[in-house]
Amino acid sequence: MNPVRSFTLIPVVVLVALSAWSVAPAQEARLEPGMVNPGWVEPPPWFHESFLDIREDVQEATDAGRRLMLYFYQDGCPYCEKLVRDNFGQRDIADLTRRHFNVIAINMWGDREVTDMAGHDTTEKDFARDLNVQFTPTLLMFNEEFQVVGRINGYFEPHRFRAALSWIGERRENDISFQAYFEQLSPEPATGVLHARDGWLQPPHDLASALREDGRPLLVLFEQAQCSACDELHLDILARPDSEALLARFQVAQIDVAGRDRVITPEGEQTSAAAWARDSGVLYTPTLAFYTPEDGEVIRAEGYLRTFHVQSLMEYVLTGAYRDEPELQRYLDRRAQSLYEQGIEVDLMD
Structure with missing residues (x-):
């Protein structure tokens, strides 16, 4: 069994978004004993109040012709703030959300009592852990059968x-994939090329052999040509010297999510390429999947x-820290605090 995963793929679909981790290295937000992440962003007033009996919440939403959306947040999360202010702050997005969903906020570190879908009493933090919530914000959307039909890990x-709201809210998840639905809309501006590098594994890929024979961890980049976030990842983030040094310690395979190249997956x-991306639940590009020879897919x-x-992700895998700290958020908090103590300021949006 793998020691840690970023999330569990839940039927019917997982919508994957910006993987947002909250750290607080700056002095004005420095962690104090007993605190996890300082700071608080007030949710919109139209979010629903709840006694956190999820079965009752699903039924209430169903009776109103809507679906239940659970919003997992943590204090000090900049992408939770972006979601609340940049997304829900837009009138049309707020109206669309209210039309299709009842939204309830849950603190991933909270102690309020929750009754889960099976009727078991638990706490917010244990409920989040049971659902493998590693990222904030995380949004889970339930149908009337108490099943999760959509999951957004992070920020869109x-x-x-x-x-995504329209696709799930209009109950299209069984009719068309989100990628196909999204591509029907106006395309996002991008360079239109895949940014491959010399020294990376070349197609057709035998990733099982590569992982077994090389000994280095494997980083799989699921991407597509028309992808502005992929452009930014390659032309900025991975081009920085510190990133280059970390990247050199991985085998890297680039997988075109629309490609026809043959692939032998790490599992053999x-x-x-396209079928692997689809069967793996990859619905957002870029996706970074990390494997080690010892543990398979790590995160x-x-x-x-x-x-x-x-x-941080690359160091998390390279150092083996995932074995000792399966909760990524705590690892990131400690790494940010360590950098702060060295006089290095961490800007999460840089």
């Missing part, structure tokens, strides 16, 4: 978030990442 930019299955981060997050 407003145009993509708007599409023979498939195509997966999907969506828009900035420099601190990308470098």
Whole structure:
């Protein structure tokens, strides 16, 4: 069994977004004993109040012709703030959300009592852990059968978030994939090229052999040509000297999510690039999937990442820290605090 994963793939679909981790290295937000992440962003007033009996919340939403959305947050999370202010702060997005969903906020470190879908009493933090919530914000959308039909791990930019709300809210998840639905809309501006590098593994990929024979961890980049976040990852974040040094310690395979190249996956299955991406639940590009020879897939981060997050993920895997600290948020908090104590300021959006 793998020691840690970024999230559990939940039927019917997982929408993957910006993987947002909260750290607080600056002096005005420095962690104090007993605190996890300082800071608080007030949710919109139209969020629903709840006794956190999830079964009752699903039924209430169903009776109103809507679906239940659970919003997992943590204090001091900059991407939670972006979600609340940049997304829900737009009138059309707020109206779209209210039309299709009852939204309830849950603190991933909170102690309020929750009754889960099976009727078991637990706490917010244990409920989040049971659902493998590693990123904030995380949004879970439930149907009337108490099943999770949509999951957004992290932050979607407003145009993509708007599409996701419509896709799940209009119950299209069984009719069309989100990627196909999103591509029907106006394409995002991008260079239109895949940014491959010399020295990376070349197709057709035999990733099982590469992982077994090389000994270095494997980083799989699921990407597509028309992807502005992929452009930013390659032309900025991975081009920085510290990122280059970390990246050199990985084998890297770039997988075109629309490609036909043959692939032998790290698990030894023979498939195509597009089929592997689809069967793995990759619905956002870029997706970064990390494997080690000892543990297989260690962690997966999907969506828009900035420099601190990308470098932290690489160090998390390279140092084997995931074995001792399976909760990524705590690792990131400690790493940010360590950098702060060295006089290095961490800007999460740099």
